[in-house]
Amino acid sequence: MAMKANYLFRETGSNLRRNITLTLASIVTVAVSLALFGIALLLRQGVDNATQRWEGGIEFVVFMNADASAAQLQAVADALDASPEVAKITFFDQDKAFEEFKDLFEGTPELIETVQPSDLPTSFRVVPSDTDPDAVEQLASRFETSPGVREVVSAQETIRNIESLTNIASFIVLLGSVFLLAAAAALIFNTIRMAMFARRREIEVMKLVGATNWFIRLPFMVEGMIQGLLGAGVAVGAVFGANWALDRYLSDRNSLQLLESFVVATEDVWRTSFLLLVIGVIVGTLGSAIAVSRFLDV
Amino acid sequence: MAMKANYLFRETGSNLRRNITLTLASIVTVAVSLALFGIALLLRQGVDNATQRWEGGIEFVVFMNADASAAQLQAVADALDASPEVAKITFFDQDKAFEEFKDLFEGTPELIETVQPSDLPTSFRVVPSDTDPDAVEQLASRFETSPGVREVVSAQETIRNIESLTNIASFIVLLGSVFLLAAAAALIFNTIRMAMFARRREIEVMKLVGATNWFIRLPFMVEGMIQGLLGAGVAVGAVFGANWALDRYLSDRNSLQLLESFVVATEDVWRTSFLLLVIGVIVGTLGSAIAVSRFLDV
Amino acid sequence: MIKLENVTKAYKGEVLALHEASCEINKGEFVFLVGPSGSGKSTFIRLLNKEEQPDKGRIFVAGKDIGTLSSWKVPYLRRNIGCIFQDFKLLPNKTVGQNVAFALEVIGRPNHVVRNQVPAILELVGLSKKMNNLPHELSGGEQQRVSIARAFVNRPLILLADEPTGNLDPATSVGIMRLLDRINRTGTTVVMATHDRGIVDTMRRRVVELDRGTIVRDQARGVYE
Amino acid sequence: MIKLENVTKAYKGEVLALHEASCEINKGEFVFLVGPSGSGKSTFIRLLNKEEQPDKGRIFVAGKDIGTLSSWKVPYLRRNIGCIFQDFKLLPNKTVGQNVAFALEVIGRPNHVVRNQVPAILELVGLSKKMNNLPHELSGGEQQRVSIARAFVNRPLILLADEPTGNLDPATSVGIMRLLDRINRTGTTVVMATHDRGIVDTMRRRVVELDRGTIVRDQARGVYE
Numbered sequence A, B: 001m002a003m004k005a006n007y008l009f010r011e012t013g014s015n016l017r018r019n020i021t022l023t024l025a026s027i028v029t030v031a032v033s034l035a036l037f038g039i040a041l042l043l044r045q046g047v048d049n050a051t052q053r054w055e056g057g058i059e060f061v062v063f064m065n066a067d068a069s070a071a072q073l074q075a076v077a078d079a080l081d082a083s084p085e086v087a088k089i090t091f092f093d094q095d096k097a098f099e100e101f102k103d104l105f106e107g108t109p110e111l112i113e114t115v116q117p118s119d120l121p122t123s124f125r126v127v128p129s130d131t132d133p134d135a136v137e138q139l140a141s142r143f144e145t146s147p148g149v150r151e152v153v154s155a156q157e158t159i160r161n162i163e164s165l166t167n168i169a170s171f172i173v174l175l176g177s178v179f180l181l182a183a184a185a186a187l188i189f190n191t192i193r194m195a196m197f198a199r200r201r202e203i204e205v206m207k208l209v210g211a212t213n214w215f216i217r218l219p220f221m222v223e224g225m226i227q228g229l230l231g232a233g234v235a236v237g238a239v240f241g242a243n244w245a246l247d248r249y250l251s252d253r254n255s256l257q258l259l260e261s262f263v264v265a266t267e268d269v270w271r272t273s274f275l276l277l278v279i280g281v282i283v284g285t286l287g288s289a290i291a292v293s294r295f296l297d298v
Numbered sequence C, D: 001m002i003k004l005e006n007v008t009k010a011y012k013g014e015v016l017a018l019h020e021a022s023c024e025i026n027k028g029e030f031v032f033l034v035g036p037s038g039s040g041k042s043t044f045i046r047l048l049n050k051e052e053q054p055d056k057g058r059i060f061v062a063g064k065d066i067g068t069l070s071s072w073k074v075p076y077l078r079r080n081i082g083c084i085f086q087d088f089k090l091l092p093n094k095t096v097g098q099n100v101a102f103a104l105e106v107i108g109r110p111n112h113v114v115r116n117q118v119p120a121i122l123e124l125v126g127l128s129k130k131m132n133n134l135p136h137e138l139s140g141g142e143q144q145r146v147s148i149a150r151a152f153v154n155r156p157l158i159l160l161a162d163e164p165t166g167n168l169d170p171a172t173s174v175g176i177m178r179l180l181d182r183i184n185r186t187g188t189t190v191v192m193a194t195h196d197r198g199i200v201d202t203m204r205r206r207v208v209e210l211d212r213g214t215i216v217r218d219q220a221r222g223v224y225e
């Protein structure tokens, strides 16, 4: 094939510069498409996170009377310990409860001011080993009548609703992201084909002067790769931006502990970004290669 | 301007046919972009519907004992009637409860077989006039001790969670659809500009032969309009398809009453479709007009 | 009809394509524009068409200073000027017939006129059979003749011809020159850039010679050199 | 070197561009291809380049039947053939220098060769100053000369020239013909389609005349007609 690297880079560079309209068009298309896809992926990640957190959070809380004696506390703790269905127990004394209260109401300091640790009840947070809601309820009800217990609260109804909600949300987002990926592929390929169409005469002339298919194809592929990379780069920016915006939106409203679970780990954002770059490069390179082939048999 | 309609239609028709690659490219772009936007709009409508339904559904249920006497029933009914905070009461006798049960478990007929109407408790569904969860709870608790009442169930916790969830879902979808509309506009304009770029020589020649700007522009605008219309048509098809798929998904799982509220009214689908067609036509026509102008000053 | 006053045109500020050219062409004249390759003949013609703007000097066509012409009036100027371009400039997506018809449709001629005139003019340039072919399906000479037909078809006041016989064999060239002559006799002003010594020497019309952008000769009833 | 055996080529099944043409051209010959516009000269040349396929008959170039040539070998065939196209076929996005250099880069010539040869050949066709211009910034004749330079630059075995002087003034034409003659004398086979009676009559080489696709004359040391 005997193509000199210097020819390749010169050729690619000047093509990118000269056909600036087409270059920009391709980059915009790749960027928009991949940004949509990337955001859909993150959303799905968020939904999964939330589901996991909530499922992991199936628990019940045994609230003690404020005047429960140490012996009563110990008795309840022992009973919980002895139950094989209990996976984990956390004792929340008044200080711990106050900490949690402060976390929850971070946004409204005036509320925190009015509350004293001693106003809050002590409680046991119990994580059952079997997360089946019925089993949890049965377990919880056993402690309702223990001395010193004020109330046992389990959130089975909520959990059932939330589970079905996140199921459907996750499904919709998955569907959406697959659809977006297909749409992105169609749009990007479309754009590359149009760019090639505008340059079909040029390709024809190259062939007539004795250029082999690879000699013509390679600069187009490198060009496509760079466009894909740049477009994906913009998309990555958009994804980070969207993630940041969501973060902010959620932390503005963080009185709702529920929503915090939507936040996606930075690691996930990086992984998604990497995926977008790979897709961008592959689509750009292969798309160009395929699109140019249509005009190569002269 | 003196352009003959027959010239206009002939010109538009042959342009659409001859530049089939560009025509298809534009249609695909419009279709994909508007389909995404349309689906986002419907999703938002679904989320809104769900929110509304759930909010409208803030109610509590007073379950009576199976052996409650007619007098007890009447007493509870009267007490509810007399409360000014109650907006609406529905009495569910055992037949009605059974109907509801059948609706809920349509998918699992074996379950329906095993249940008799007499197994089900009678109940009052109470819709309070004030939907504030605290007020509802207070109202509900008043009936807990009335004779013949087995249990009063109010869903305040669930409602609170769901409200915050739907709030965020609605926000995300709104953000998504605005983003998609912007992306769609960018992509469509992009495509039109590329198509024009491929035909800039042609436009130049027309100008040199003495064609006025409008004489050149008009066929391009009609062409753009038709492409926009066709693209939007495909998008409308996709929206109907997506809606149908969602409907099916939801009705397959209709044991979850909760999700039914996601279903979007056919009227909404039609309204969205109409909107998509209008956007398609406007973007196609104006986009072409603007894009062609760039090449008109020769 | 056409007047150039000290017209200078440089491309990219370097190449002097036309330098202080002054020249007056009367209604009904037939002028040959000769000169070596790159001497500015096409530039001369493009300036008359307002395809290019002069850097200096003024140009009058049909009594109007085209330098001050507002841009929406340019199409109306061009409708009075038939132009045969050196590179033909045919519309690639229109058939031969449609290309020629386009020049008539642009000025709003009724359909029946278009339907009559187009085949007649194609007959005249010997392309009746190619009416429904696309330009890329024609030989070089055939494309050139389509360009000629399009420039003629709406009977312009002025005809600018940039090497209209460059791709034609001698016999066809003679036919085309007869046609140009006939058109000129009906009162149309003709400016024709050419390299064809034979044609210039046979016709014996006014010859304007350019050399590196300067008018070096302007001779009535002249020869090629 | 080149042999056509009963070659017939029809476009779209109707237009007979070439009909039962047989012709043998030896290594080192110089052949003029003449005939009226549309008689099939360009088609003849395009068939040798495998730009078009014949409908019937066989074509041999450099001893190989190019009808049976597998498609990946076509570029290598074309590298032995320099071609001056009637419509120039320059790459619109490359400068004059890059257009000429492209023909060398395609065959993998080292950089220093490209850097030497390109300015030399442009000097030869009189375009040293236009090295860094884009094709659309050139006059018709200048574009034609770039096309000529590109066809020459890699010293092909065969040179196909489709009206290489159509846009050139007589003086420049003579220069180009001298160049073609010189190249021919070094052993290159030249096939040139032309309308220029003067050139054919002066050079007195073999003349093949086409008329509506048929070879009507094949004369050694012939004249235009």
Ligand SMILES: Nc1ncnc2c1ncn2[C@@H]1O[C@H](COP(=O)(O)OP(=O)(O)OP(=O)(O)O)[C@@H](O)[C@H]1O
Pocket: C011, C012, C015, C016, C017, C035, C036, C037, C038, C039, C040, C041, C042, C043, C044, C086, D130, D136, D137, D138, D139, D140, D141, D142, D167, D168, D169
């Ligand atoms: N767009 C342009 N940009 C830069 N230079 C140009 C441009 N158009 C023409 N030129 C230069 O201006 C000079 C005159 O060009 P012009 O086309 O007028 O020549 P010409 O007399 O028509 O030549 P030919 O007989 O070869 O057609 C040439 O040197 C050409 O390279």
Ligand SMILES: Nc1ncnc2c1ncn2[C@@H]1O[C@H](COP(=O)(O)OP(=O)(O)OP(=O)(O)O)[C@@H](O)[C@H]1O
Pocket: C130, C136, C137, C138, C139, C140, C141, C142, C167, C168, C169, D011, D012, D015, D016, D017, D035, D036, D037, D038, D039, D040, D041, D042, D043, D044, D086
């Ligand atoms: N792609 C094509 N499709 C249909 N017809 C074609 C095509 N190319 C050429 N022709 C026709 O074939 C005939 C021969 O064309 P060709 O280009 O070989 O003529 P030529 O001798 O080169 O003419 P000229 O001197 O005008 O360049 C012409 O009648 C032309 O219209």
Ligand SMILES: [Mg+2]
Pocket: C041, C042, C043, C086, C162, D139, D140, D141
């Ligand atoms: Mg010129």
Ligand SMILES: [Mg+2]
Pocket: C139, C140, C141, D041, D042, D043, D086, D162
């Ligand atoms: Mg030809």
